[in-house]
Amino acid sequence: MIDLHQPDWPLPEGVEARFSGRRGGVSVAPYNAFNLGDHVGDLPEAVDANRQALLKALPDAAQIQWLEQVHGTDIYQAPRFGVPRADASYTKEAGVVCAVMTADCLPVLFCNKEGTQVAAAHAGWRGLAAGVLLETLKTFPEPDRVTACLGPAIGPAAFEVGPEVKGAFAGAPSSCFRAGEGDRLFADLFGLARWQLKQAGIASVFGGGVCTYAKKDEYFSYRRDGVTGRQASLIWIRR
Numbered sequence: 001m002i003d004l005h006q007p008d009w010p011l012p013e014g015v016e017a018r019f020s021g022r023r024g025g026v027s028v029a030p031y032n033a034f035n036l037g038d039h040v041g042d043l044p045e046a047v048d049a050n051r052q053a054l055l056k057a058l059p060d061a062a063q064i065q066w067l068e069q070v071h072g073t074d075i076y077q078a079p080r081f082g083v084p085r086a087d088a089s090y091t092k093e094a095g096v097v098c099a100v101m102t103a104d105c106l107p108v109l110f111c112n113k114e115g116t117q118v119a120a121a122h123a124g125w126r127g128l129a130a131g132v133l134l135e136t137l138k139t140f141p142e143p144d145r146v147t148a149c150l151g152p153a154i155g156p157a158a159f160e161v162g163p164e165v166k167g168a169f170a171g172a173p174s175s176c177f178r179a180g181e182g183d184r185l186f187a188d189l190f191g192l193a194r195w196q197l198k199q200a201g202i203a204s205v206f207g208g209g210v211c212t213y214a215k216k217d218e219y220f221s222y223r224r225d226g227v228t229g230r231q232a233s234l235i236w237i238r239r
Contacts, residue, residue, distance in 0.1 A: 002034050002053050003218075009149040009206040012115030014094075016059055017235040019107070019151045021218045025050040027229060035220070035229025037101050039068075042229060055097075060238035062095035069101065069122045073132045075139060087127050088136045090119035097236040103220040104159075104212050106189045107151035107233035108133055112140055118235045125161065128192055129168035134200055147204040148197055151233040152219050155211030156188035159223070 003021030011017060025034030026049050031042040036054065038047045055064055065078035067086050074086040079096045089098045090110075098120035100107045105124035111117070121127075121136040137143045156178065163183050169176070169192055176191040190208035197205050212219040212231075220229045 002050075002057055004054075004057060007109075007149050007151070007207050009109075009147070011111055012113060014238045015111050015115045015118060015235070016061075016238060017109050017111075017149065017233075018058065019233050020054065020231045022220050022229060022231060023218070025053065030225065030227050031229040034231075036232045037103075037230030038066075040229060041227065054232070058097060058234065058236065060095060061097050061236050062239060064097040064099050064234070065089050065091070066099060066101075067122070071122075071124050071126045073127060073130050073135045075119075075121075075132075075136055077139075087123075087132050088119060088121035090117060090136065090139045091237070092117045094237045095239040097234050099232050099234045101230040101232050102151070102153065102212070103222040103228055103230050104154040104224075106153040106193055108136075108193060109149045109151065109233055109235045110136060110140070110146055111148075111235065112142065113145045113147065115237065117141075118237060120233055120235055123189070123193060125165050125168070125187065125189065125192075128189065128196070129165075133193060133196055137197075137200055137202070144201050146202055147206065148202055149206045150190055150193055150208035152210040152212050152215075152231065153189050154213045154221065154223055155209070156186055156191070158211060158213035159187045159189060161185050161187045 002024035027035040100122035110119040
């Protein structure tokens with residue numbers, strides 16, 4: 001059985017969301033086992049089998065909109081032919097799954113309170129600083145009626161960064177950065193995302209706190225392992 005987690009997030013009726021883990025697929029080490037990334041060196045047939053198993057396991061889903069993620073702020077409306085270079089997608093069409101892949105970066109899922117539009121965004125620190133979450137939020141006609149959910153990502157105890165990262169988030173709360181050795185810092189991606197979304201008027205932000213780096217048996221982590229697979233965060237409107 002593949003590893004899928006349903007977030008603790010009160011979604012409108014007819015909307016589904018899942019976070020995948022690393023267990024239950026067919027990929028072999030170092031991608032073991034439920035790797036969904038087709039760009040990390042895994043066997044194409046293993047990735048294809050894992051993706052087929054994923055789609056089959058999603059209730060009332062017809063297709064998954066995969067992205068070629070580039071740590072930017074481009075957003076596409078799904079479904080879209082092929083695999084666009086972008087870091088977020090949104091849809092109002094039932095059965096179309098918005099998906100982002102991560103292995104330490106922060107995945108963020110969005111849904112309006114009516115359940116008529118959903119979105120998924122991939123936010124590493126560069127994309128987060130550049131505004132990928134805020135750009136995704138702009139695709140909703142009424143952003144103040146949107147809730148968000150933070151998926152598994154590298155936690156603040158493990159995400160060591162340089163001073164340039166803090167400099168990219170002018171005005172962020174001091175609690176989002178903790179001093180390390182020398183000029184090194186530990187950054188809180190969850191806290192930075194919550195701060196940005198609150199500034200944008202979203203009062204309800206769920207999830208966060210699940211560290212991919214710390215949970216080796218459950219999640220892929222690029223910072224921990226280097227060569228590794230990718231998990232996915234997914235949201236869709238049921239058909």
